[in-house]
Amino acid sequence: MANISIDTHCHTLLQNQFQNIFDEEFITEICRSGHLKKFTAENTLMNIGDEMKYFPLILEGSLKILTEDNDGRELLLYYLEAGDTCVITLALDQSKKSRIRAIAEEFTQVLFIPVNKMDEWMVKHKHWRYFVMKTYSHRLNEMLGAIDTLAFHNMDDRLLKYLRDKAMKTGNNEIHNTHAQIANDLHSSRVVISRIMAKLEIDGQIKYGRNKIELLKF
DNA sequence: ACATTAAGTGATT
DNA sequence: AATCACTTAATGT
Structure with a gap:
């Protein structure tokens, strides 16, 4: 059975x-x-x-x-x-x-x-x-x-691409990951990711909080 | 209230 | 861009 x-x-x-x-x-x-x-x-x-x-x-x-x-x-x-x-x-x-x-x-x-x-x-x-x-x-x-x-691309572009890919894959522009996890995936370090995130937020490309990144532009 | 985990910051390589 | 050492903020128990 x-x-x-x-x-x-x-x-x-x-x-x-x-x-x-x-x-x-x-x-x-x-x-x-x-x-x-x-x-x-x-x-x-x-x-x-x-x-x-x-x-x-x-x-x-x-x-x-x-x-x-x-x-x-x-x-x-x-x-x-x-x-x-x-x-x-x-x-x-x-x-x-x-x-x-x-x-x-x-x-x-x-x-x-x-x-x-x-x-x-x-x-x-x-x-x-x-x-x-x-x-x-x-x-x-x-x-x-x-x-x-x-x-050929710097970390900024790689991070954006990573976020876009993830948003595309889940069909949701909110990504639930920590900076440390993303750093691991991109072979980088948490501090670097955090700093680029801050920069991207100022640029108006993303908004983020603890455990959450919202992609504003595609 | 306390411990844990995530994220921010300045200095150094 | 990466690492260290330290701070601050958010969250869980």
Whole structure:
């Protein structure tokens, strides 16, 4: 009984995301191949150095993907949302160790699929192949954008972009984060973020208070 | 009222 | 832009 209800739950989530891309039969196969896990905000679902036996398919919610430098400080790479899969998981080196960390941003349901399925589906299902290629190029573009802002823009611009991205993602121009959390994501320090915030408020770009930033201009 | 956490400030590298 | 050391302000218990 329990199994059946879990299966239909998973199946429904898959249908919501993929019914226009994959046929019914394949969705059922995906559902059978993976196991569903639920996470709440701030849960780490994959860490640097973890062995990659599974790749994630996000069915609900969103994740943030980060790397770490030698001193253990974090840098936000990009967000993954429902309907995405983590393609850089697939770019494995010999060690099969993850180079990234994935943290849930909110309540999130993820289907973990054994990596060998990837090979199998890539040859067997052309729609899967298209899907992977599409997400691959999408992520690559985002990464190029991230490199661009890192290399050519100052912190002020990076912070504004960060806030806009976040507002866009949540569909709300109020962001509920501390300056320290943002500093972590941007690989900066709390003091620096606080000072730029103050400057942006004077410019009339934002308004903010404790744990809250309101974006005024887009 | 007290402790904890977030944000502000000045000086230094 | 980053870090340190310290202050002030907001919030939780």
